Amino acid sequence: MTAAMTTAPTTTASIGAVPSAREAALVPGEVVLDEFVEARGPWSAVVEAGNVLTIVDLEGNQAVDCLLYAAADHSVRYSASATIARQRSIVLTTGSVLRADNGEALMTVVADEVGVHDTIGGACSQESNTLRYGQHTREQHACVENFLVEGSRWGLGKRDLVSNINWFMNVPVDPDGALGIVDGLSAPGKRVALRAEAATLVLVSNCPQINNPCNGFNPTPVRMIVTRPAAAPSVQTPEESAR
Numbered sequence: 001m002t003a004a005m006t007t008a009p010t011t012t013a014s015i016g017a018v019p020s021a022r023e024a025a026l027v028p029g030e031v032v033l034d035e036f037v038e039a040r041g042p043w044s045a046v047v048e049a050g051n052v053l054t055i056v057d058l059e060g061n062q063a064v065d066c067l068l069y070a071a072a073d074h075s076v077r078y079s080a081s082a083t084i085a086r087q088r089s090i091v092l093t094t095g096s097v098l099r100a101d102n103g104e105a106l107m108t109v110v111a112d113e114v115g116v117h118d119t120i121g122g123a124c125s126q127e128s129n130t131l132r133y134g135q136h137t138r139e140q141h142a143c144v145e146n147f148l149v150e151g152s153r154w155g156l157g158k159r160d161l162v163s164n165i166n167w168f169m170n171v172p173v174d175p176d177g178a179l180g181i182v183d184g185l186s187a188p189g190k191r192v193a194l195r196a197e198a199a200t201l202v203l204v205s206n207c208p209q210i211n212n213p214c215n216g217f218n219p220t221p222v223r224m225i226v227t228r229p230a231a232a233p234s235v236q237t238p239e240e241s242a243r
């Protein structure tokens, strides 16, 4: 399975012309990456500090399972509990700082067209599918398999997989504490944008799940665009201005 396609998938043709990366990026800037992730496929890239990753839910209602690692040290990795505790909210949206287990900020959500993204639903696996949906789902490809295949390109293995983010996924918590996996709040073309605070390895599984509504029972492609925003005017330090 290829990790990413460099041309637009044919399935998007039905929803109109594909906008350019410059148009589709939620935060404007020089386009440094523009890739389509096929339905059910994995993807990964290092987003350099200051650059912004826009994830486009091309056809709507597509869960994008995501793990983050400091590019310089993969033992520094996204932590759901550190992120949730610090922001005192279980959902991600604009302003959310995605923190590593040591408290370090890896990325910040700088723009969001959905408003709610999940931190607690986790990733599907062959094992969990079998437990939840029956033995006949055993052979279905799942997010953990995507993470392992794609993570192996970066030397990551099963012990490196931690609780992940689910972009575009809606997991409401009932008053009694029960979790729901229900229809998403996303829609075709909705986007979320993440600015890297440090060079960050972004590992993604474009969720293949077909046994619950997280992908509307129909996994679809997503688009990844990295832009480098125009640099803010530099501020001279007193030492520099004295030179």
Ligand SMILES: [Zn+2]
Binding pocket: 065, 123, 124, 125, 142, 143, 207, 208, 209
């Ligand atoms: Zn999944």
